[in-house]
Amino acid sequence: MNFKTKLKLLDKLIPNIWLYQMQYIHSSLLVQWILRWGSKPLAFSQKSAMVFSPHQDDETFGCGGMIAMKREHGIPVVVVFLTDGQGSGSSKPHSQEKISQTRKREAMTALEILGVSPSEIYFLEKPDGTLQDLKNEERQQIIKQVAKLLKYYKSEEVYVPHHKDCHKDHEATYKLIQEAIAQSEIKIDLLQYPIWLFWRAPIFILLKLQDIAAAHYLPITSVQDKKNKAIASYISQTQSLPRGFIKQFLGTREIFFKAES
Numbered sequence: 001m002n003f004k005t006k007l008k009l010l011d012k013l014i015p016n017i018w019l020y021q022m023q024y025i026h027s028s029l030l031v032q033w034i035l036r037w038g039s040k041p042l043a044f045s046q047k048s049a050m051v052f053s054p055h056q057d058d059e060t061f062g063c064g065g066m067i068a069m070k071r072e073h074g075i076p077v078v079v080v081f082l083t084d085g086q087g088s089g090s091s092k093p094h095s096q097e098k099i100s101q102t103r104k105r106e107a108m109t110a111l112e113i114l115g116v117s118p119s120e121i122y123f124l125e126k127p128d129g130t131l132q133d134l135k136n137e138e139r140q141q142i143i144k145q146v147a148k149l150l151k152y153y154k155s156e157e158v159y160v161p162h163h164k165d166c167h168k169d170h171e172a173t174y175k176l177i178q179e180a181i182a183q184s185e186i187k188i189d190l191l192q193y194p195i196w197l198f199w200r201a202p203i204f205i206l207l208k209l210q211d212i213a214a215a216h217y218l219p220i221t222s223v224q225d226k227k228n229k230a231i232a233s234y235i236s237q238t239q240s241l242p243r244g245f246i247k248q249f250l251g252t253r254e255i256f257f258k259a260e261s
Contacts, residue, residue, distance in 0.1 A: 024244030027198040030207075031248055034215050034255060042216035042256060044069060047156035047189065048076040050149065052177050054161060054169040055128065056085045056107035057234045061249045062193030063159050064114055064227035065220025066256075071115030072223065078153050079111060080122045080146070082173055087128030100125075102236050110230040122149065131172035139176070146180035155188065162192040162257055164207065166200035191216075192257040199245055214257040221252045 049070060053059035059067070059079050070077050085103035086096040104123060111121055124145060126134075134142070150158070160177045161170035174192065181188055192214075201207045220227060228250055232238065238246060 020242045020244055023199050024242070024247070026202075027244065027248050030198045031251075031255070034212060035217055035253060038212045039215035039217045039255065042218045042258065044218070045157060045189075046073065046075060048153070049157040049159060050078045050080065050153060050155035051159040052146070052161075052173055053079060053081050054131065054167070054173045055083055055087075056081055056103040057110075057231075057237045058161065058170070058195050059107075059159075060110045060114070060227065060230045060234065061246075062161070062195050063254065064110075064230050064249075065223050065254045066159070066218055067111075067116060068114045068223035068226045068230075069218075069220060076120070076153070076155070077116055078120045078122070078149070078155060079116055080124065080149060081107065082124050082126055082131060082142070082176075083128040083169060084123075084125045085128055099236065103234075106234045106236060109233040113226055113230040113233065115226075129169060131176065132168040134172075142176055143180045143183060146177060147184040150180060150184040150186055150188070154186065157189045157191060159191050159193055159256070162194045162197050164197060164201065164211065165194060166196040166206070170195060190259055194255060194257070198248065211257065214259065216256050216258050217253045218256065219253050224250075224252055 049066070051059050051063050051067065053062075059081075067077050067079070084100045086100045108118060108121065112118075124142065126138075126142065158177065158181065160174050161167075163171060163174040165171055165174070178190075181190065197207065231246065231249060
């Protein structure tokens with residue numbers, strides 16, 4: 001690589017480095033503020049749970065501690081992945097299929113660490129990045145699938161990405177699950193978990209005071225090692241995601257936004 005090529009590469013990298021650094025500072029400050037002053041403790045629940053994850057890794061980043069704690073207490077946890085995860089790979093068909101299979105294997109490994117049985121893991125395999133633009137027929141099909149799972153398992157808690165999570169698949173997942181819950185006509189506690197919210201959302205612009213008022217934190221110290229090992233099993237993702245982004249999920253508490261009854 002010649003000198004001019006190196007300079008061009010640095011020109012591309014430096015803006016990203018500064019952007020990631022600013023995002024990390026913003027995210028860290030916002031998370032610490034919410035944990036110290038903007039949230040209430042969330043008591044550990046004995047209720048069975050169903051976790052909806054747009055992509056393979058969201059469930060572990062956002063809910064890994066909760067999942068591990070429930071499973072250690074013998075509480076049923078079902079995990080449902082909506083997309084095939086191909087959006088993180090190349091546009092070539094062979095490469096897309098490869099990354100899809102890789103992410104599925106990583107998900108199975110991560111959830112085994114957290115204590116979830118393979119029989120309680122579902123892959124709906126919708127195209128990554130398309131949940132917001134589905135035709136009505138396919139949208140209704142997903143809603144029916146989810147409603148059927150909710151009725152079958154009679155889960156008492158549902159975990160879903162935050163409705164303002166700054167990612168189109170995540171926000172679409174919230175809407176789909178919300179409609180499925182209504183269709184199932186089952187009374188369920190709905191908890192939203194943040195993934196990209198703190199990383200991308202300027203405080204008080206997208207994240208309003210009324211949103212923060214619903215924040216709760218769950219201490220996960222007893223299962224922190226399990227969660228961190230589960231995160232590390234997503235090798236295809238941890239190698240490409242910003243280190244600061246990953247770091248925000250390695251702490252001793254998880255944040256959830258709970259609708260007050």
